[in-house]
Amino acid sequence: MRTDLGWRLDPAVTFLNHGSYGACPEPVLAVQRDLREQLEAEPVRFLTGELPARLDAARDAVARFLCAEPDGLAFVPNATTAINTVVQSLRFEPGDELLTDDHEYNATINALRAVADRDGARLVVARIPFPIERPEEAFAAVLGAVTDRTRLAMVSHVTSTTALVLPIAEIVAELDRRGIDTLVDGAHAPGMVPVDVEGLGAAYWTGNGHKWLCGPKGTGMLWVRADRRDRIHPLVVSHGANADLDGRTRFRHEFDWVGTADPTGYLALPAAIDWMRDHAVPDGGGWPAVMAANHALAIDGRDRIAGALGIEPPAPDAMLGSMATLFLDGVSDEAAARTLNETLERGDRIQVPVGPWPARAAREDDRPTRGTLRISAQRYNEPEDFERLAEALARRLGDQRAAMR
DSSP states (O other): OOOSSSOOOOTTSEEOOHHHHOOOOHHHHHHHHHHHHHHHHSHHIIIIIIHHHHHHHHHHHHHHHHTOOGGGEEEESOHHHHHHHHHHHOOOOTTOEEEEETTSOHHHHHHHHHHHHHHTOEEEEEOOOSSOOOHHHHHHHHHHTOOTTEEEEEEESBOTTTOBBOOHHHHHHHHHHTTOEEEEEETTOBTTBOOOHHHHOOSEEEEESSSTTOOOSSOEEEEEOGGGGGGOOOSSOOGGGTOOOTTSOHHHHHHHOSSSOOOHHHHHHHHHHHHHHHHSSTTOOHHHHHHHHHHHHHHHHHHHHHHHHTOOOSSOGGGBSSEEEEEETTOOSHHHHHHHHHIIIIISOEEOOEEEESOGGGOSSSOOSEEEEEEEOOTTOOHHHHHHHHHHHHHHHHHHHHHHO
8 A cells, every 4th residue: 555645544455445434544533633622722702603604604615515505405424324314304105105225325224214103104115136237227127116196205326235337317317207306325425426516416415525525424415405404404403403593504403513523634635625626636637537447446456356266346437436345255154254354354454345135124135145345445545455455365265165165
């Protein structure tokens, strides 16, 4: 791994798991530390007097990056919180259907299921093919599960478990044409693929700042379309519920203050966006160059591992961003996946997620279908990192097969 770009990752560990919690460069952490020093020097002035204007400035910068209207953007700790915020704010009728798919994140499916159970609605899980050859297959799978009872669809822009970039614009447009609101889980999208929230036009959109934007941990965003903002309220009811508006919207008041917390991560997000744009690719090119370089490295890494194991990639290059998932034989249950994960981490000093697919919440009978390995490529990674993983996997899986004979 490269150690000259500003990240504080342990150089003794081959870190191929940026997709889980991201990694924040030291210059961005320095900005956050300075903000914390200011907060602690004068807490009342910072939180009561200065915070609204500071949040406005940070929100404007993040909204510009996302091509989103700032007034519809709220800071939240993470995308899971944002999804819970939306679905807990909505009410459904018995027999209504809430649609998602089997490539979604376990926690967010749980959130959707909890609301369906609360209201007597039904959770419908579309089955997207995997392996997959074309985006049209994902589109057909999601839309094929729509009925006249479908009231809300939750679909990822980039899936967490399988790393697929779904045809989200086409899915949202068709669902909207049928009168169905979409909640877009864009947890992995900002910084990995171009994002145009306004152009997408979904009723609800969420993303994370701590993943591919490389912002501090606990920085997420929720955007709500103007005609849906009066329906959505934070999970915590606080002063904003009855505050004088003073030229600000109720949505803004409610989300900007949900109680005492450390807001410095949100305030440092513009610094993360600027630092990645200006420094992550030494030769320049800004965010398009960052995304292109990470994509190319993810494909190269996937191909190295697939070649070492003699397997075929389950998705085309065009459906991937900065991550890639491969099937692994012999690790199709939680225990086997956990064993391989621990072996790679402790024995080879490689951090990479191994797990069964689909996620538990998406399974039909609580049994996974296949074992998977997901790699991530960020600017601190090099081809040699993936070569190390390929060699370790070939050795470890070979040992496993030999032991089973």
